[in-house]
Structures are given as C-alpha cells and as structure tokens.
Amino acid sequence: MDQTRNASDLLSVYEVLNETRGELYVGTTWRLNDLNDFSHMTPPKAVRHWQPGDRLRFRTIEYGLPQADAGDFIERYRTSDLVKAWKVLTDGQPA
Numbered sequence: 001m002d003q004t005r006n007a008s009d010l011l012s013v014y015e016v017l018n019e020t021r022g023e024l025y026v027g028t029t030w031r032l033n034d035l036n037d038f039s040h041m042t043p044p045k046a047v048r049h050w051q052p053g054d055r056l057r058f059r060t061i062e063y064g065l066p067q068a069d070a071g072d073f074i075e076r077y078r079t080s081d082l083v084k085a086w087k088v089l090t091d092g093q094p095a
Contacts, residue, residue, distance in 0.1 A: 024086040
C-alpha cells in the first residue's frame with residue numbers, strides 16, 4: 001500500500017465556538033487559517049442562524065488529516081468529553 005499522501009488530500013479540522021449561543025461548530029477545511037477567514041466565507045449551513053454580533057472564537061484542532069478519516073474524527077470529537085458542555089454543530093462539508 002502506498003503511504004505517500006498528496007498535500008491536497010489532507011485537511012485541517014477546526015472549531016468555531018459561539019460564546020453568545022453556547023454552540024460549537026466543527027468543520028473541515030483545506031484553507032481556513034483563522035476567525036477572519038471564517039467570518040468572510042459563506043457560513044456553513046449548520047451555523048447560518050449565527051448573527052454578526054455573536055462572540056466567536058476559532059481554533060484549529062487537527063492538522064494534516066486524511067480526507068477519508070475526517071468524518072470519523074469529527075464524530076469522535078463531537079461526542080467527546082472535551083465538548084460536552086456545548087451544543088455541537090456539524091455539516092460534514094469541507095470549507
């Protein structure tokens with residue numbers, strides 16, 4: 001089995017915490033780097049109800065994840081004790 005990976009096959013998993021609403025969005029991306037990038041993109045469907053005045057925090061939680069593993073990673077993270085205090089939103093679409 002060929003273990004080499006093309007950089008374009010690797011994703012980052014990020015979270016955006018909405019402190020105002022008590023919600024946490026977890027998504028994948030090839031290109032987002034920070035909250036400014038997230039704020040300037042079309043919002044993922046799961047968070048289109050968020051408002052411009054909501055207090056947001058952005059954090060990358062995993063780098064270089066193979067695209068095939070992203071769904072499983074997000075599901076494990078979504079159900080982990082790390083985020084149990086938040087309503088976790090996902091939509092499974094790379095940004």
